[in-house]
Amino acid sequence: xxxxxxxxxxxxxxxxxxxxxxxxxxxxxxxxxxxxxxxxxxxxxxxxxxxxxxxxxxxxxxxxxxxxxxxxxxxxxxxxxxxxxxxxxxxxxxxxxxxxxxxxxxxxxxxxxxxxxxxxxxxxxxxxxxxxxxxxxxxxxxxxxxxxxxxxxxxxxxxxxxxxxxxxxxxxxxxxxxxxxxxxxxxxxxxxxxxxxxxxxxxxxxxxxxxxxxxxxxxxxxxxxxxxxxxxxxxxxxx
Numbered sequence: 001x002x003x004x005x006x007x008x009x010x011x012x013x014x015x016x017x018x019x020x021x022x023x024x025x026x027x028x029x030x031x032x033x034x035x036x037x038x039x040x041x042x043x044x045x046x047x048x049x050x051x052x053x054x055x056x057x058x059x060x061x062x063x064x065x066x067x068x069x070x071x072x073x074x075x076x077x078x079x080x081x082x083x084x085x086x087x088x089x090x091x092x093x094x095x096x097x098x099x100x101x102x103x104x105x106x107x108x109x110x111x112x113x114x115x116x117x118x119x120x121x122x123x124x125x126x127x128x129x130x131x132x133x134x135x136x137x138x139x140x141x142x143x144x145x146x147x148x149x150x151x152x153x154x155x156x157x158x159x160x161x162x163x164x165x166x167x168x169x170x171x172x173x174x175x176x177x178x179x180x181x182x183x184x185x186x187x188x189x190x191x192x193x194x195x196x197x198x199x200x201x202x203x204x205x206x207x208x209x210x211x212x213x214x215x216x217x218x219x220x221x222x223x224x225x226x227x228x229x230x231x232x233x234x235x236x237x238x239x
Contacts, residue, residue: 034084035189035196037235040077043101044204044227045128047073051164052220053112059216066219067111068165075103075128079231081136083150084238089142093150096135099158103128107165117169124165124172130179132158146191154183154204164212164219175219177210187233196235203228 048069055062081097107123109116134156142148157180163172183204190197204226211220 032084032086032239034082034238035235036238037079037081037083037196037198037233039079039081039200039231039233041079041200041229041231042074043077043099043202043229044206044225045073045075045101045103045105046070046208046223046225049221050223052222053217054219055217057216064113066117068107069109070105070126071108072103072105073225073227074229075101075130077101077229077231079233081134081233081235083136083152085140087140087142087148091140092138093140093152094137095152096133098133099131099156101128101130107169110165110169120168120170123169124163126163126165126172127161128163129161130158132156132179132181134181148189148191150185150187150189150200152185152187154181154185154202156181160208160210162208162210162212162221166214173212173214173219175210175212177208177221179206179208181206189233191237194237196233196237198233198235199231200233201228201230 048067051066051068053064053066077099079097079099081095083093083095085091085093105126105128107119110119111117134154136152136154138150138152140148140150160177160179162175164175165172181204183202185200185202187198187200205224207224209222211218
């Protein structure tokens, strides 16, 4: 074999090896990986509330159910999450997150034991707020070195702060309670150096309880809501 032929063979072999390594590099993440992410989006909240009303002395004794219809069924959501795992190119992912949600809801219509009630034109501005934590578990798939998709199950619990409208619908009283939620989400994430950008869509179901004590009455809710939310996320790729 001539020197020229041997040199050409070595160049071809080196090029093929380099291309193969580049493909492997492109198809896999640096694994395992851990991301810290901040997110903003919208989550479903009740668009109506079935409120149990109990009056006690000195008011005239009464017990009934109000159905309060609100003007919005979504809340702003801020999240802080840590997610990590191993994808080769498919593998398990685990994580946790803190979520804070808030919304302003106005009373649009009310029924008391099925009978429509008058609502003032300038109805009460009711505040809805939650703060809680979620546990995340699922799987990821590395499409390329810089791009992967996630499918995660979500389970969480937290506190609920919910304003209740008064009987006339022009005032409110603060109520407190708790909630738990469960759902599934799918997301896609792009990593460039230490920067992570992604988006997710989530189906969730939330069960909630809250109550408010007035001077001579008690109002309470015990119900659930489900729906689809979304979130944009940006974060830091630790490794």
